[in-house]
Amino acid sequence: MGAPFNPAQIMxxxxxxxxxxxxxxxxxxxxxxxxxxxxFNNQDAHPTRKKKPGG
Structure with missing residues (x-):
């Protein structure tokens, strides 16, 4: 059985x-x-990266 991270952990x-x-x-x-x-493409998975304008 898995236990969710609360709050979510960004890795x-x-x-x-x-x-x-x-x-x-x-x-x-x-x-x-x-x-x-x-x-590899999800900007939301990389909170330290800036999102591209309009994207």
């Missing part, structure tokens, strides 16, 4: 890997999930 993270190196299937799937979920 920022970065992903990196070496070019032309092997990535496991699990790592690939996680990256795909993060991209589809908008973790």
């Amino acid at each position: 920022n993270f970065s992903l990196c890997w070496r070019a032309n190196e092997y990535l496991s299937l699990a790592n690939k799937r996680f990256i795909e999930f993060a991209q589809k979920a908008g973790f």
Whole structure:
């Protein structure tokens, strides 16, 4: 059973890997999930970043 954070906790993270190196299937799937979920594009997920004008 999970317990929600109250208040919500904002967590920022970065992903990196070496070019032309092997990535496991699990790592690939996680990256795909993060991209589809908008973790890399969502300005609301990055409160320290300024939002783009009009966006």
